[in-house]
Amino acid sequence: MMTRRTIDSRNCFEIVSIEDLVPKDHLVRKVDKALNFDFIYPLVESMYSSQGRPSIDPVILFKMVFIQYLFGIRSMRQTIKEIEANMAYRWFLGLEISEKVPHFSTFGKNYIRRFKDTDVFYQIFFHILNEAHDKGFIDDEVIFIDSTHIKANANKHSGERVLVEQEVKFYQTKLEEEINEVRVAAGKKPFDFSEEREPSLKNISTTDSESGYFVKGEKERQFAYSAHTACDKNGFILGMQVTPGNIHDSQILPSLVDGLKSLPFYHPYGIAADAGYKTPAIAKYLDEEGLRPILPYTRPRGKKGSFRKPDFVYDEYYDQYLCPAGETLRAGTLNREGYRNYLSDKKKCANCPMLEKCTESQGHQKIIQRHLWQPYLDKAEELRYTKYNKMQYSKRKETVERIFADGKEKHGLRWTKLRGLIKNQHYVMLVFAMMNLKKIATWIW
Template identity: 50%
Template sequence: MSFSNNTIRQNKIVTCFIEELVPQDHLVRKLEAAIDFSFIYPLVRNLYSTNGRPCIDPVVLFKMLIINIVFGLNSMRRTCREIEVNVAYRWYLGLDLLDKIPDYSTWSQNYIRRYKDSDIFEEIFEEILTQAYQKGFVDFSTVFGDSTHQKANANKRKSEKKIVDIAKKKYEDELLKEINEDRECIGKSTFESIEKSECVFDEETGKEKEVKNTKTITVSTTDPESGCFHKGEKERCFAYSHQTMCDKNGFVLGVSTVPGNVHDSVSFFDLYDKLMKGPYAHLIKNVSLDAGYYTPAICRTILENNQKPFLPYKRPMTKKGFYKKYEYVYDEEYDCYICPNEKLLIYSTTTREGYRQYKSDPKDCSQCPLRGQCTQSKNMIKVINRHLWERYREQTEEIRHTKKWKEIYPKRKETIERVFADCKENNGLRFTRLRGLKKNQHHAWLIFACHNLKRMALWSWKGA
């Protein structure tokens, strides 16, 4: 009995002094002062049973994840070991020095049984962003977008070739409708889809056959949901791509995770559409992106939402010594191009990809003194492709010459690029130990939620 009394006395002493052991300017104090995590309880109430033994406090579980990400511990096993000996971490979790730390496997079991099919990760991200906005830290007037690759937990040498269906693009139906309208006007046959067919080898017949809307890709046998990524001098690897948007203050507004082999101009639409359906869509006036997003479809989408796209100059992909496309003048009234030798290129047809083709008269080209700088075509015909939505890209190009562009676009390196650099260096965004698209999307929400939380905590503490 005397032993129990001593234990109670020790607990009271520990509770009294643990507060004094944590420095007043420690980051955990700033995190605790920034936000009250009790909002998690109503979000997860339906995931817990009212019967059985008491569960581990869900706020403690999610705070353990915050410690894991904010302090760059990466491993949950290591996080639990650090919490055992770190007084500041114990104070943040509301635990005394003698309290038992949850086992490292506790979180993984809770994820499997409760959280994997829930929206709790996105809801935590949204709540932190909302509180940051209410404190005046977030500015939605201009959003900066880009994507970054996170190396997957997959061996690059363990892969196989696989034929997969081509994912339908968001704008495909609208573009296909305009393509077919154009072709019907000139008596051409219509298309059923934008994507071309592919010839594949049929093992049963021993011959090649045409398969529509498919393509051959390299798939990891370790993590099939990741994508094979290879760009420039970078090493080929399997990765996930996080399409991200932030404001001018570096607060992340949204993130969408896709396989690493999905191009930025394709994954852009999912995140953008989500922002446009959100409560702050009416506040967004400008969208700043890099050259990878400089497509007619993206320019059209942004402009039709009454927003201004701020994109960089993109060098024409023309052979050295040949005329650039902008040196051929487009006459909008007569719908034709005028070449540097003042000859006409007349509209001929509209391709499956949505490009209107303008062709020259071979009689003009055969005698042209500038043909060596214009075309190497054997049939003496110069062809210029103009996208059906090219006018939107031309409007974007006009914006590039304004003072507003010179003010906004250079901030990309101070905003979205800075966010990626910080999260890769400090928050575990460089590589992932998780496998599967859903798990990595959940983890991405947590990483950027922690990024926003830390930023809000530091700003709130500084202004206090």
Template identity: 50%
Template sequence: MMGKKDNTERTQMEIASLEDLVPRNHLVRKLDEAIDMRFIYEDVKDLYSDFGRESIDPVVLIKIAMIQYIFGIPSMRKTIREIEVNFAYRWYLGYGMHEEIPHFSTFGKNYSRRFKDTDLFEKIFSKILSEVAANGFLDTESLFIDGTHIKASANSHKYHNEVIRKEARSYEKELQEEIKRDRQEHGKKPLKEKEKEPEMITQKVSTTDPDSGWFHKGEHKQVFAYAANTCCDKNNYVLDFEVTAGNVHDSVSFWHLYRRLKQDWKYGIYYVMDAGYKIPSIARQLIKDGKTPVMPYKRPMTQAGFFKKYDFVYDEFFDCYLCPNHKVLHYTTTNREGYREYKSDWLVCQSCPHRDRCTNSKDSVKVITRHVWEDYMEQVEEIRHTIGMKERYKKRKETIERVFADAKEKHGMRYTQYRGLAKIKMELNLLFGCMNLKKLAIWKWRIKWGAKYRSSSLQFFFSSIKFRFENWKWAKKRFADMISRTVLSTV
């Protein structure tokens, strides 16, 4: 028989509270139990006046933004619409069924008037992370670092070319000292300190969001974007991140992130990173600090059909290279970029049968370069072949890559509607903080109800044993009575 739903239930009047309408296992209940958000009052009390009209609760403002990121709602306008009809969201904010929800522009106005240029959002992120650490959920033995790009809210056709000064490398002073020391060891004079003009580069600058950078997304698509270098632990909790323009390489923004990680997370032993971070300066710094860099094999970028660099064997004792034809390439100089140059004898190379696979130079001279910090790169290669390092590197797809996948697919990080580096940092502090809070809430909920389930299961187990034991005693006594009666009846 086909059933038909009676729509008269729509007009039925019932007496119920929001507490009764929100399911016991709903995510908002887990979030509410995971952390007490009232710490925000202390952080923002200096941003509000002591007199005047009462403002909207700052905890409510932050919770509205958290609802947007936790549940992956694309915009603040739609978030307010969802809150208006969702009893669970109203319960989380503390709003009644008929209470008016703040306008969607309220958060943006409060950010520009109160929260801008403050560290409120960094404090929220840190507070959630400290709560995670207090519950013992962090595993910082291995730190996983990688970068991802966020599409900027900027038209890719609206830009102008601008000539800007190229920033100096953060390790430039140490590198120049190392070059000077290396040249002295080889009997070379120090390089003349000439006042060279700052290197200038031409790049595209967006007219709608100048803080973003021109990013090549694949082979064909090019967009304005931001880059987020992020670090997480083995349990996928985000520990820290660094936001830059999309045209800044991961190995450049790594240094700001690493300085904070070294200060805050001193127990990180293994730094697991992809090939984009595999440069001599990073390898040197990590090894000097007692860390273990876990990096993959990086294919040499050599022209097809030519010998690779590993086909030339380095002799550390004589400080020279041996070519595949067993000829020697001697040291000649150390250049300003920190590379030692080893050159072959042009008379020998002219008659070499492998010349076409070795060099295209007009003077028939093969040049091999070796960085002054190349020894650290060789240590990284030795670490890569150590037992367990391959399995540790494979964990990236379960940790940092999973963090990026969840952030983009479930929490709206694929693109941003904000403009300016400061707002992007604010957004990522909230987004990553919400991801940490969601995981924290679920884990605490599972532990809580898992303990209750285990205790109830144990009680049931022992009560069943007690019941069976008592029944066994009763059956034993009944059997003894029957035997005694049988014996007496035969007598």
């Protein structure tokens, strides 16, 4: 039998506690039990004056932002609307049912006046990470590193082509020194690297000039930021760094790892990263740091059915390559980029029955390039076949890739409304802090 409700209870009065209105297993209860937010007071105390009108409680101020990033609400304006109607959010903030919620612009004004040029966001991130470590949740035997793009608040058609100076790569100085050492040892004149590098044309946004124009394969071209991230085996985020979206991943890994050294519990055995980090410079850096490289297989380049670089055997003693036909490729001169060309004998190649599979050069000469730091990459390649590397690399999809998926789907990390590198650094840091806090709270519960 169908029942029709005839009583309209919307205007009824009840004596009720806000405590009774929040479900016992709600996320805000788990978070509130996991962390005492009073640690914020000493962090911001010096930023407030001892005179003037009483301010909004800074813990409430930050908790509003925490709610936005914990639940992936798209803006502070929308967050305030949600707080006004959501009893669980009011309970988390410590507000009464009828108490007025601060205006949506309150945090923005406080950010500009107080928090913008401080390290308070890093201190919050670090405090939550320390909580995870104190509870025994951190396992950094292997650190997993990767990056994800965050769409910038800039129209992709609002860019202009500008000549900008080329950025110096992190390994440039060391590479130049070693190149000249090799040349001098071979009786050749060293290169003069003091010459200014030619500027390059880049697409710069007129809306957010600190973002970078991101192009990768068939993906949409857009202005974006990159969030370079390091996490442990349990998926806790240990460190991050935001850069323009057109900065290559391998350029940021050393500074990202160096930043982790300030953590009191930093003692990793290896670094796991995808193919974008598999370069001679990264392999050398990890070797010097005493870190085991855990890098994937990369498919050799070249025409299908033809000989590729792995088909040629390198003879370290004589510094030469041996081709599949048993002939040698002699070493040439080291160039300014740290590569040496190994060239075959044109006369022998011209009459070789394997010529068509080897090279399509009109001069019948095979050329192979080898980097000065290739031995470090070869060492990483040997470790790739070990059971340990295979097992650890397979965990990337459960750790750093899972972080990016959750961040974009649940915490609003797919795009940003903020403009400028510093603002987005703070934004991503707080999102990751909340993701760590959510994991702590869930595990404790």
